[in-house]
Amino acid sequence: MLSLGSWYLDSKGLKTPISPAWREFVSNQTRGGTRRSLLSRHMGTLMFLAGLIGMLIFGWVFFPPMLYTSTEQPLQFNHKIHMDEGGMECADCHPFRADGTFASLPTLQQCAECHEEPIGDSEAEKAFIDEYVTPGKEVNWYVYSRQPMNAYFSHIAHVKTGGFSCEECHGDHGNSESIPPYQTNIISGYSRAVGGQAMAGREVLPTEVMRMDTCSDCHIKHGRRTPCLECHK
Amino acid sequence: MIVTRRHILKLLGGGAVGTIFSPIPWKLLRDSSVWTQNWSWLPVPQRGPVGSAYSACTLCPSGCGLKVRTIGGRPVLVNGISNTAWGKGGLCPAGTAIHQMPWHPAQLRSVKMRQSDGRFMEAKLDVALAAVAAAIKGANGTVAILDGRPGRLISGAYREFLAGKGVIVQPPSVARSSMKVLRSLFKEDPGPLAIDVDQVKTVVSFSASVLENFGQPGLLQQSPKKIRTIQFEAIQSRTALKADQWVPIKPGTEREIALGLANLLLKKGYAANWDEEDRTALEKICAEWTPSKVFAASGVDEATLTSVANTMEIGSTVVVAGPDAVGGPLAIEAEASIQTLNLLLGSVGQAIKPVKIAADDPAFGAIDAVETKDLTDVPAQSIEVLIIDMAMAGYALPWNLLADKLAPKALVVSLTPVLDDLAQHSQVVIPTALPFTTVQDIPGHPDFLRSVRMAQAFGAPADDALDPVDFLNRLGKILGINRDVTAADSLSELIEKQAEVLVNAKEGVVLQPKKDPADFDDIDEADELLKRFKRGACFVAAFGQIDTALKFSFDSLGIISDETKKHDFTMQLILTGGVERASLASRSPILSKVDQESGLNPFADGAHVNPETIANLALLPKKRWVVNTPEGSIKVQIRPDPTVPPGVILMSGAPNGPKPWDVANPVELASPGQKSWRIIPAVIKEA
Numbered sequence: 058m059l060s061l062g063s064w065y066l067d068s069k070g071l072k073t074p075i076s077p078a079w080r081e082f083v084s085n086q087t088r089g090g091t092r093r094s095l096l097s098r099h100m101g102t103l104m105f106l107a108g109l110i111g112m113l114i115f116g117w118v119f120f121p122p123m124l125y126t127s128t129e130q131p132l133q134f135n136h137k138i139h140m141d142e143g144g145m146e147c148a149d150c151h152p153f154r155a156d157g158t159f160a161s162l163p164t165l166q167q168c169a170e171c172h173e174e175p176i177g178d179s180e181a182e183k184a185f186i187d188e189y190v191t192p193g194k195e196v197n198w199y200v201y202s203r204q205p206m207n208a209y210f211s212h213i214a215h216v217k218t219g220g221f222s223c224e225e226c227h228g229d230h231g232n233s234e235s236i237p238p239y240q241t242n243i244i245s246g247y248s249r250a251v252g253g254q255a256m257a258g259r260e261v262l263p264t265e266v267m268r269m270d271t272c273s274d275c276h277i278k279h280g281r282r283t284p285c286l287e288c289h290k
Numbered sequence: 291m292i293v294t295r296r297h298i299l300k301l302l303g304g305g306a307v308g309t310i311f312s313p314i315p316w317k318l319l320r321d322s323s324v325w326t327q328n329w330s331w332l333p334v335p336q337r338g339p340v341g342s343a344y345s346a347c348t349l350c351p352s353g354c355g356l357k358v359r360t361i362g363g364r365p366v367l368v369n370g371i372s373n374t375a376w377g378k379g380g381l382c383p384a385g386t387a388i389h390q391m392p393w394h395p396a397q398l399r400s401v402k403m404r405q406s407d408g409r410f411m412e413a414k415l416d417v418a419l420a421a422v423a424a425a426i427k428g429a430n431g432t433v434a435i436l437d438g439r440p441g442r443l444i445s446g447a448y449r450e451f452l453a454g455k456g457v458i459v460q461p462p463s464v465a466r467s468s469m470k471v472l473r474s475l476f477k478e479d480p481g482p483l484a485i486d487v488d489q490v491k492t493v494v495s496f497s498a499s500v501l502e503n504f505g506q507p508g509l510l511q512q513s514p515k516k517i518r519t520i521q522f523e524a525i526q527s528r529t530a531l532k533a534d535q536w537v538p539i540k541p542g543t544e545r546e547i548a549l550g551l552a553n554l555l556l557k558k559g560y561a562a563n564w565d566e567e568d569r570t571a572l573e574k575i576c577a578e579w580t581p582s583k584v585f586a587a588s589g590v591d592e593a594t595l596t597s598v599a600n601t602m603e604i605g606s607t608v609v610v611a612g613p614d615a616v617g618g619p620l621a622i623e624a625e626a627s628i629q630t631l632n633l634l635l636g637s638v639g640q641a642i643k644p645v646k647i648a649a650d651d652p653a654f655g656a657i658d659a660v661e662t663k664d665l666t667d668v669p670a671q672s673i674e675v676l677i678i679d680m681a682m683a684g685y686a687l688p689w690n691l692l693a694d695k696l697a698p699k700a701l702v703v704s705l706t707p708v709l710d711d712l713a714q715h716s717q718v719v720i721p722t723a724l725p726f727t728t729v730q731d732i733p734g735h736p737d738f739l740r741s742v743r744m745a746q747a748f749g750a751p752a753d754d755a756l757d758p759v760d761f762l763n764r765l766g767k768i769l770g771i772n773r774d775v776t777a778a779d780s781l782s783e784l785i786e787k788q789a790e791v792l793v794n795a796k797e798g799v800v801l802q803p804k805k806d807p808a809d810f811d812d813i814d815e816a817d818e819l820l821k822r823f824k825r826g827a828c829f830v831a832a833f834g835q836i837d838t839a840l841k842f843s844f845d846s847l848g849i850i851s852d853e854t855k856k857h858d859f860t861m862q863l864i865l866t867g868g869v870e871r872a873s874l875a876s877r878s879p880i881l882s883k884v885d886q887e888s889g890l891n892p893f894a895d896g897a898h899v900n901p902e903t904i905a906n907l908a909l910l911p912k913k914r915w916v917v918n919t920p921e922g923s924i925k926v927q928i929r930p931d932p933t934v935p936p937g938v939i940l941m942s943g944a945p946n947g948p949k950p951w952d953v954a955n956p957v958e959l960a961s962p963g964q965k966s967w968r969i970i971p972a973v974i975k976e977a
Binding site for chain 2: 097100101102104105106107108109110111112113115116117120121124158205206207242244245246247286
């Protein structure tokens with residue numbers, strides 16, 4: 058007599074209690090060792106792989122969008138048209154002030170110098186004139202790369218002293234025809250551009266992220282050993 | 291095909307492995323950790339316009355110039371600036387954190403008076419002032435003010451307040467500063483002296499913290515040229531570690547080494563142009579200190595001594611010693627012997643042109659009308675009323691030394707922003723403003739030429755903080771004491787008066803950050819000078835040439851101020867530490883936190899002892915031990931340290947105060963009979 062836990066089988070056949078798995082097992086035994094189907098034999102492996110692949114797909118494809126809320130910028134903006142047709146440079150709208158500090162985004166006054174009247178007939182241009190220029194209302198842009206309060210970043214040190222071009226950190230942003238939505242991490246509350254575009258922990262290019270790893274990697278690469286208080290004032 | 295429980299488990303297992311290789315756990319972990327930094331109840335730095343301002347450090351007599359970065363008007367970072375006669379922009383650990391001082395946890399917020407049961411109770415200012423005035427009126431003995439930072443405008447006010455009625459007492463660290471000892475080596479007073487550091491190529495230091503503390507590190511560390519540093523010191527201090535050459539010595543043998551070096555320099559003909567009588571007098575004192583005798587006394591071998599002597603060249607070598615922030619001054623004979631080397635080397639060939647002190651200069655109010663004494667020269671039990679202004683002195687003063695001078699039932703009043711070591715022994719405590727919360731004048735280090743700069747206020751002082759000038763005014767009103775030269779309603783008013791005096795005197799120069807020095811042809815109004823002070827300017831008295839015909843007096847080289855007493859204390863306790871360990875008042879909150887969390891202060895309640903000594907005395911580290919001295923004892927943990935000489939116990943200053951500083955302060959073990967507490971006789975016993 059075979060016995061296994063509370064299940065048993067006497068020499069005459071089957072006895073209850075019995076489960077489908079047990080029945081199959083016994084059936085295989087009583088058929089004189091007939092080979093199980095290929096699927097049956099690899100069922101365990103397949104189940105493991107299903108779990109593995111399922112979670113990988115979920116983690117890499119479906120999880121990231123769940124982590125961010127997306128907010129459209131108040132206006133669409135075409136960098137490329139300003140650069141190509143307008144013949145402008147980055148510093149025309151994002152200049153350094155007279156005292157050397159970086160002025161970041163242009164004020165409405167700067168925009169209105171050219172856009173007091175509509176240029177072209179696009180919907181975005183019309184909206185800009187009607188909603189902002191005419192009533193004199195500043196555009197409340199969401200700033201992708203605003204650093205946390207505990208980090209201090211100096212543009213002038215990198216651009217004027219370090220000789221970096223804008224593209225080295227901001228990529229091909231100047232040739233973009235539209236601006237992406239502003240994405241906020243629902244847990245940390247930071248912009249995705251600061252916390253990291255890629256999900257794989259460590260980005261390769263500074264254009265992908267503005268985390269401390271990126272800063273320190275670049276500083277090491279350029280032989281600039283920077284003390285903590287340089288950035289964390 | 292049947293799906294079994296095992297299959298389900300395998301599916302979950304696969305999912306778990308898949309999760310590990312997906313960003314889910316790692317991204318969640320990282321974002322959650324960022325989220326914890328943004329909890330609403332956590333304090334966040336204030337946002338606001340970024341700016342910068344100039345100020346000066348008030349934590350020690352060096353008064354280093356500071357450039358202060360502000361955000362929304364609040365100071366967030368300080369850097370040293372180099373427009374001083376001695377510093378080149380270096381800052382000590384205490385100075386680096388001075389902008390944190392307005393948040394000092396031990397800040398006093400009210401007047402306190404000691405009750406009959408010994409506890410402090412809050413009191414009204416009028417009540418406290420009446421008590422102080424009554425004590426001064428009824429005093430039969432001495433009324434004294436202990437001025438830890440002479441040269442300030444308030445120092446002038448103290449002098450004028452006490453004129454004819456009391457004495458100004460100076461702590462030994464001030465009274466026996468290097469320059470004062472150097473001046474004592476001249477038969478006639480040569481006027482203020484200075485050492486010409488710009489020509490220095492080699493610094494020979496006797497236990498001075500030249501590479502770690504005020505003034506000098508700025509000079510040596512920030513100097514564009516390489517200055518060779520040779521450090522004679524018993525312990526492996528930070529300066530000893532950084533120096534080009536550290537010469538370990540037996541504790542307390544600085545005098546013997548200095549005289550040995552002087553002997554060798556004399557033989558090299560370094561005093562050839564001296565007066566015959568002076569040279570003979572010095573040769574007579576130094577003759578016995580042959581290299582072999584120096585070796586026997588100090589442990590410095592003949593070859594090393596000779597090699598150091600050969601390095602010392604006239605005109606490019608300077609010898610430094612001076613008081614230690616925690617360990618106090620050297621014995622007078624040791625300091626005098628060391629300064630004699632400077633005379634031989636011609637390091638004091640340049641001096642400050644004696645500045646004519648204007649009669650209306652508030653910093654020198656009634657300079658001759660009141661006696662100034664070294665605390666150690668004050669007769670025992672003679673002081674009946676003592677007003678202490680030591681909070682920002684920048685060095686430790688053992689209470690024992692003061693207590694010895696107090697008459698029974700003497701009244702001790704402390705003017706201090708925090709309840710520091712000395713205030714804890716006082717009967718009346720008057721709160722004053724913390725650094726960075728009030729405008730202050732900053733005179734230069736007494737060891738250097740006269741200078742003045744201004745510390746700015748970046749916030750309001752505590753509500754009950756009293757301007758010391760106001761304190762004297764109110765006390766004077768009760769006692770009927772009027773001041774003339776220093777008459778003012780506040781320290782700010784005195785600063786304006788001083789600016790006027792400096793402009794009228796038209797002597798000296800004004801060093802300005804990133805600009806050429808200005809003289810008083812450019813600055814003809816007090817307001818202009820005040821404006822420049824606010825922009826980081828530093829007034830410096832002019833240099834001049836010393837009269838080389840002056841004669842010397844080497845009597846002090848032969849004094850033995852602290853005779854070795856016969857006792858059972860077979861070990862030597864050495865106290866160490868920088869400005870930040872000298873007093874609770876100079877410890878910013880961040881320094882204490884760093885100490886607490888990083889263990890960077892290995893000394894607080896820890897006694898460092900050579901492993902060989904530990905083995906010989908069977909001092910098992912796991913047991914609790916007591917360091918016994920003639921003045922008392924202190925519980926310690928023994929820590930083996932091979933850099934400590936055999937027979938020596940090395941401890942750090944540990945300012946008393948509220949937790950987490952609340953550990954016994956070994957400075958309290960100094961003996962009132964000793965003029966120096968660099969070495970305290972001690973022994974270790976089981977607790």
